[in-house]
Amino acid sequence: MPELPEVQTTVNGLNETVINKKIQSLWSDLPTKNHSRKNEIKDFSFWNSFKKKVVGATITLAQRRGKNILIELHNGFTILIHMKMTGHLMFGNYRRATKDDGRPKHSWTWWSEAPELQDPFNRFIHFVVTFTDETSLVFCDARKFGSISLVESNKTYLAKSLKSLGPDALEDELPWKEIKTRLMKQKSKAIKSVLLDQTLIAGIGNIYSDEILWLSNIHPLRTPSELSDIEWKSLTNSTKIALHKGLAFGGDSTSDYRNIYGKHGEFHHAHNAYQLTGKKCNKKNCKGTIQRRVVGGRSAHFCGIHQK
């Protein structure tokens, strides 16, 4: 489930692999006629105009805003990718699978000789950028929730998915007072839900919100209006710690996340709360047990003893 650390890991990988590569061709099995998602490649007519603008272009830079990936091209356009729940990008020597690969066509559309890129999830590759040197960037997305679109690079602020984003959760100059002011805009909602609101602060998802609240000793049902300044400072500090820890572990592969080289992240071995229902709380001297409870339609995992 790509959240800020996973998206940043992917963006770092893109900058290590695809910069200055020229796009030779595009393939996708997502576009269908008259898809309701206009301005995404899922819509057949958009896919045709997308190809016209992107084929022949050279990649100059990859960036992240919240959970969005921006791939800038030299020709003034930027490819916008959101991985949603199960998406991930991988780079390598891929080719269309053939009968000789010994696998049923329907379960293995693209193939790579590299052992680390031979992943069962590869049967969910739905979008492929092939470069002039015959390497490829593939987008793998089991549930097809991901979105791919195109914007003019100097008008990214107009893109629907970007214009309403709050400040980035990893922005260096984001003091606790700023976070307090932003999150107080939803002062009577559960803090768990408020942390997930991308318009208030961008990049936090369900995994890291659980970890942040566990670290800052705050119960997920507390509301912003109840928090003391000490707790706001703690929340701010914990946000940085949890996200940097996720980054240091190369992201979280609880679900199907892979980095650009096809490797798992390791953060799911380092959780203190997320999906640890029934486990003893790891907090020093805490006798609590992790419990699960639905908050604002999402599952929250927390320790009912030290999170108050």
Place this chain on the structure above:
DNA sequence: TGCAGTGTTGCTTC
């Protein structure tokens, strides 16, 4: 076997 659960976002409904 069947169905709840899994995350993210945006749209619809009340």
Place this chain on the structure above:
DNA sequence: CGAAGCAACACTGC
């Protein structure tokens, strides 16, 4: 207006 529910999709686990 805001909150709640649902759709997009596929697979896992009970």
